[in-house]
Amino acid sequence: MKIYSIAIDGPAGSGKSTIAKLLSEKLGIIYVDTGAMYRTVAYYCMEKGIDTKDGKAVERALDDIKLEIKMTDGVQHMILNGRDVTGFIRTAEVGQGASDVGTFVPVRDRLVEMQQAMAKKCSVVMDGRDIGTVVLPNAEVKIYLNADVEERARRRLKDFEAQGKTGDLAEVAEQIRQRDHNDMTREYNPLRKADDAVEIDTTGMTIEQVAEVVLKTVHEKTGE
Ligand code: DC
Numbered sequence: 001m002k003i004y005s006i007a008i009d010g011p012a013g014s015g016k017s018t019i020a021k022l023l024s025e026k027l028g029i030i031y032v033d034t035g036a037m038y039r040t041v042a043y044y045c046m047e048k049g050i051d052t053k054d055g056k057a058v059e060r061a062l063d064d065i066k067l068e069i070k071m072t073d074g075v076q077h078m079i080l081n082g083r084d085v086t087g088f089i090r091t092a093e094v095g096q097g098a099s100d101v102g103t104f105v106p107v108r109d110r111l112v113e114m115q116q117a118m119a120k121k122c123s124v125v126m127d128g129r130d131i132g133t134v135v136l137p138n139a140e141v142k143i144y145l146n147a148d149v150e151e152r153a154r155r156r157l158k159d160f161e162a163q164g165k166t167g168d169l170a171e172v173a174e175q176i177r178q179r180d181h182n183d184m185t186r187e188y189n190p191l192r193k194a195d196d197a198v199e200i201d202t203t204g205m206t207i208e209q210v211a212e213v214v215l216k217t218v219h220e221k222t223g224e
Contacts, residue, residue: 004222005119005138007131010145011180011191012095013152015202015210016127019145022211023125024074027224032069032118033076034128034135035098037111039089040067040078042097052100059106067114090163092175099179102129103186129183132194141221142197143214149173149180151203 006023008016017033024031042052044065050057068079077086088094101107108130115135118124126135132142147155153173160167183191193199198217202210218224 003120003123004140004224005123005136006125006141006143006218007136007139007194007197008125008127008143008145009129009132009191009193009197010127010143011152011183012176013156014145014147015155015207016145018207019143019210019214020125020127022207023214023218026215027123027125027218029123029125030071030118031074031076032115032124032126034111034115034126034131035095036076036078036086036089037067037069037114038098038102038107039094040080040085041065041107041111042101043085043089043094044080045101046094046097052097055104058101058104062106062110067111069114069118092167092172096175096179099182103182103188105188108189129191130189132197133192134189137194141218142194143217144193144197144199145210146199146201147203149176152176 008020010016020031020033041058041062045052045058045061048061050061052058066081070077070079077084078089079085112130112135115126119126119136128135132139132144150173153169153176156172156176157167157169200210200213
């Protein structure tokens with residue numbers, strides 16, 4: 001069977017991971033969450049007291065980081081220097097740290113290389129910020145998801161609540177705005193829609209409605 005790739009990009013809370021997971025289940029292909037990789041680098045720095053905004057310090061830290069991805073029953077586990085840190089990286093603070101470390105060229109180059117190696121081995125649906133533009137410029141399918149910042153903040157809050165955490169809507173919206181700004185204005189490979197990506201504004205759409213549009217696009221482009 002031919003190997004193919006699906007690239008999903010978009011800002012924080014646009015529904016990328018929900019849609020990517022769904023596609024991976026429906027199509028029987030691997031879901032690679034690239035945000036988790038940036039989060040793991042940030043988590044290492046934060047644990048060691050390294051400023052995630054300090055490029056030189058983060059670059060030095062990279063030498064001490066061994067990053068592995070383990071797929072267990074279709075779930076991606078992040079292994080940092082032999083330790084499974086998957087359960088610790090989904091906080092807003094680590095998300096902001098990930099956005100910070102993602103501005104540095106050595107970090108991006110190292111993670112992009114890992115991502116490209118994974119997509120060479122088997123069919124993947126990969127989500128992130130630079131997948132359609134940089135990581136997999138030849139992906140058979142490229143999707144760019146977007147939504148109003150208020151709606152994205154509501155979704156994030158729901159995710160937090162599902163994890164038993166609380167949060168303030170205005171505060172979450174502000175964090176998302178800041179992260180979008182950081183991701184879209186960084187110098188090296190910022191978040192942007194690939195010219196050949198299909199853009200979907202998911203504001204007011206249910207997951208099922210978004211999935212239907214995406215699956216139709218995948219079918220048109222790959223026959224799957
Ligand atoms: O998708 P996420 O919220 O887990 O991503 C966390 C941060 O990681 C995001 O704000 C920017 C960075 N990131 C990136 O720069 N490039 C990617 N391909 C994925 C994430």
